[in-house]
Structures are given as structure tokens and as C-alpha cells.
Amino acid sequence: MxxxxxxxxxxxxxxxxxxxxxxxxxxxxxxxxxxxxxxxxxxxxxxxxxxxxxxxxxxxxxxxxxxxxxxxxxxxxxxxxxxxxxxxxxxxxxxxxxxxxxxxxxxxxxxxxxxxxxxxxxxxxSAVFIIDPVYTVPLLAGVLFAIAFGMTQAARRLLAAALVFSTAYLGFGLAGRVAAEHRVREAMQAKGIAVTELRAVSMPFNTLVWRVIAKTADGHYYESVSSLFDKDPPEWLRQPLNLDVGRALAGVPLHERLRWFTDDWLRYDAIGDALVVTDLRMGLAGHYTFRFKMAERSAGGGWTPVTPSSWPTERGGWAEFKLVLARILHEQPPLPLAQWSELATH
Known part of the structure; x- marks a missing residue:
């Protein structure tokens, strides 16, 4: 946090x-x-x-x-x-x-x-976003009260109550993640989509609308969105993992460490003469937080591993955040996953 x-x-x-x-x-x-x-x-x-x-x-x-x-x-x-x-x-x-x-x-x-x-x-x-005011504000309010009025019995009780609330909120987040994963898995099974791995990630600043990513055995993954208040099936978008491109990094120590750290939630893209590796867990579709250039195209057309460097990424701004907030209560219009995902190969 x-x-x-x-x-x-x-x-x-x-x-x-x-x-x-x-x-x-x-x-x-x-x-x-x-x-x-x-x-x-x-x-x-x-x-x-x-x-x-x-x-x-x-x-x-x-x-x-x-x-x-x-x-x-x-x-x-x-x-x-x-x-x-x-x-x-x-x-x-x-x-x-x-x-x-x-x-x-x-x-x-x-x-x-x-x-x-x-x-x-x-x-x-994946129970809460890295910044969540619902978790932080009660604790901050309790601390400010204690600073203003001293460590009275009332202040200590208020701090204890804030700690109990914040802990319960983490439990609420875990329950929301499980519910989102269950809902998306069931919806995909109903459409005949065989999911091999699936995990939900909280959207920015809340635990009510969830981004769910799901892998399939054919080397693709789905970007999906599910809100606690949804009545219709969740929306999703199928995207390639490009595992054939990623084979050029097989055995490269830093690549293997990245696979371990992310539990292999990685996507590979050939962008110009760069092989870009994306951590799919963080960010939104197309607005991924961590992307790395890990190989360059050689004169013969193959890939040569290089010292990793950060790859520029569009992290999204207020316009995307407003859409996410609106998606909590309203399923229509759905989030523009296809439009956002195009940014991944820019």
C-alpha cells in the first residue's frame, strides 16, 4: 500500500x-x-x-x-x-x-x-488496490483525532475501532475478489470457454468493480470486467499472449525471475525491433503498469536478450478513471476494452 x-x-x-x-x-x-x-x-x-x-x-x-x-x-x-x-x-x-x-x-x-x-x-x-481511501481514511481520521485531543481513552477506542473496520474491509475485498472470479468463470463456462487460470484484480480506488484476467490453453487471455452490482453477464475481450515470441527469452535469468515473481502472468509483444514483456496483473487493459524491453531484433531477424529497460506505457488518467467509477453501478456502456487494448502494441 x-x-x-x-x-x-x-x-x-x-x-x-x-x-x-x-x-x-x-x-x-x-x-x-x-x-x-x-x-x-x-x-x-x-x-x-x-x-x-x-x-x-x-x-x-x-x-x-x-x-x-x-x-x-x-x-x-x-x-x-x-x-x-x-x-x-x-x-x-x-x-x-x-x-x-x-x-x-x-x-x-x-x-x-x-x-x-x-x-x-x-x-x-489482490483484495485491495494499492491506494484505497475506504481503508485509509478511517485510520487517518482516528490518528488526527488522537493528535488533536491527545491519547485519551476515547482516542484509543476510536483507533481500535478504525483498526477493526480496516481489517474487516480487507475481508470484504477478498470476498469481492472470490465473487468476481466465480462470476466470470461461470459466464465463460456457459460460453464454452475453457479457462486454465483466472484471477481478479481490484480496479483503482475501490473494491466494487473488478478486472478479471483469464488464460486459455490456446495461448490467449481474456480481459473481463465484473461489478458487485452487475445483473448481466460480464464483458470481456480475447487477447494473445504471444508465447511464441516469448520463447526467445527462455532460460534468461531475469526473465525467469519475472515469470516467478508474477506467477507467469506475462504477455509478449514484438514492437518494432523490441521484444516487450508485460506484467498483466497491474493496470487496465492496454494501460499496463509494468512493461519491459528485454530483447532486440538482430540483423538475422532473431532476438538477442538485452539488459531490461522500462517500456513507455499509457497508464490512463482521469477520463479512464471516470469510466471505471461509472462502471460500478452501470453496465452500459461497457468499458472500451478493445479501444484500450490497442495501446498495448503501440
Whole structure:
């Protein structure tokens, strides 16, 4: 999630658990500690694929952060033995502030290596968009109330209520994802479309309308849209994965790492003399967030792998966002998936 959300989540947790002892300082301590896992952004990487796939790595591991929480608790108890709270309460607070950061990240689609160093596909639960005001605003309101009026019992209760609401909202998002996947799968089966893999991804800033991508055995995928309030079958668009083009990258280490990180939700396009690899999980049809040039056409017509570089992409703007918001309640007109998808090969 975004940095503001992570900060107010950490502040809310520490304020609720330690505000009685630390006062407003609890909010500062929690906000600062909650940003620690994202310090990996300060590390330098030689290419954008490495930057993408090593972010949310070791610094987001529950094992690493549990050890860090234990170390911090030990140091605090050692050098401030007169603190008016027990070691267990202190460790629990520090642990929750640190670990809820990567757990919340795992509820987005990006991919979080929650169990590093275990070689698991990064957790990508796709329950909420990376920025969701319904999740963030109640926490922010609780923190601002505590700043304004102090860490009173009412403020601590308000923070606790905001934390309960935000957690329940994540559950609502997961339920929405499951419902969208079920609805699209059933609709495709009714049309005789055999789906091999399918996943729903929340649309920008909400958990009511979902983008559902589905693979078929013939090397294609479908871009589909489903809203919680739909009565008619979801709309969809069939697109090629171009796996034959992607074979030129077979065995290339960074390509294999990208396949692992994205759970192989990749599309390949020959655009001029560039072989462009697209992460299908993030963005909208045609407005994909992560695209990489990973090979160039050689003089003989084949492909030569190169150091990856970012490929320009049309991310969409206010016009597309208004259409997405309108699609929550209205199935007509459907989103212009065909028009947007043309951008993928530009």
C-alpha cells in the first residue's frame, strides 16, 4: 500500500496499544517504525526488472521482522528498564507495527515475499488496490483525532475501532475478489470457454468493480470486467499472449525471475525491433503498469536478450478513471476494452 496508509496503520496500532503510556509519541513511534520495511527502496539495482522483483523482499519477511521486533524490544527493556509497560506488551506492539506492513502489502496485487527466504511465489492476494481511501481514511481520521485531543481513552477506542473496520474491509475485498472470479468463470463456462487460470484484480480506488484476467490453453487471455452490482453477464475481450515470441527469452535469468515473481502472468509483444514483456496483473487493459524491453531484433531477424529497460506505457488518467467509477453501478456502456487494448502494441 501507499506510504501514508502504512504510516497511519502503524500509528494506529501503537497508539491503541501504547498510547496510555507514551501519549502522542506513540503515534510518531508507530508511524516511523511502520515505514522501516520500505527502506529497501533506497537500494540500487541495475535494471527495472531487478528493482521490481527484489522490492518487498527480505525487508518484508515476517521472519526478519519478527527478529527485528525481538531485538528492538530487548534493547528498549535493557536501556529503559523503568518503562511503565511490560516486555510482552512491548514486543507485541513492535511486532504488529512491523509485520502488518508486509501483510497489508500482500493484500495488493504487486507481490510480497512474506516468507523470504523460502522460495515461494510472492504473496499477491489482490483484495485491495494499492491506494484505497475506504481503508485509509478511517485510520487517518482516528490518528488526527488522537493528535488533536491527545491519547485519551476515547482516542484509543476510536483507533481500535478504525483498526477493526480496516481489517474487516480487507475481508470484504477478498470476498469481492472470490465473487468476481466465480462470476466470470461461470459466464465463460456457459460460453464454452475453457479457462486454465483466472484471477481478479481490484480496479483503482475501490473494491466494487473488478478486472478479471483469464488464460486459455490456446495461448490467449481474456480481459473481463465484473461489478458487485452487475445483473448481466460480464464483458470481456480475447487477447494473445504471444508465447511464441516469448520463447526467445527462455532460460534468461531475469526473465525467469519475472515469470516467478508474477506467477507467469506475462504477455509478449514484438514492437518494432523490441521484444516487450508485460506484467498483466497491474493496470487496465492496454494501460499496463509494468512493461519491459528485454530483447532486440538482430540483423538475422532473431532476438538477442538485452539488459531490461522500462517500456513507455499509457497508464490512463482521469477520463479512464471516470469510466471505471461509472462502471460500478452501470453496465452500459461497457468499458472500451478493445479501444484500450490497442495501446498495448503501440
Amino acid at each position: 501507499d506510504s501514508v496508509t502504512q504510516a497511519v496503520l502503524g500509528a494506529g496500532i501503537q497508539g491503541a496499544l501504547m498510547g496510555r503510556f507514551q501519549g502522542r509519541r506513540a503515534l510518531i513511534y508507530g508511524a516511523a517504525l511502520a515505514t522501516v520495511p520500505d527502506l529497501d527502496v533506497l537500494m540500487s539495482y541495475p535494471d527495472p526488472v531487478s528493482l521490481m522483483t527484489y522490492h518487498r523482499g527480505f525487508s518484508h519477511s515476517v521472519f526478519v521482522l519478527t527478529g527485528l521486533a525481538a531485538l528492538l524490544a530487548w534493547l528498549i527493556r535493557k536501556y529503559w528498564p523503568q518503562a511503565p509497560y511490560g516486555g510482552r506488551r512491548l514486543f507485541l506492539t513492535l511486532w504488529l507495527v512491523l509485520v502488518t506492513h508486509p501483510v497489508l502489502d500482500a493484500f495488493t496485487v504487486y507481490g510480497t515475499q512474506l516468507f523470504w527466504p523460502l522460495a515461494r511465489i510472492p504473496e499477491s492476494w
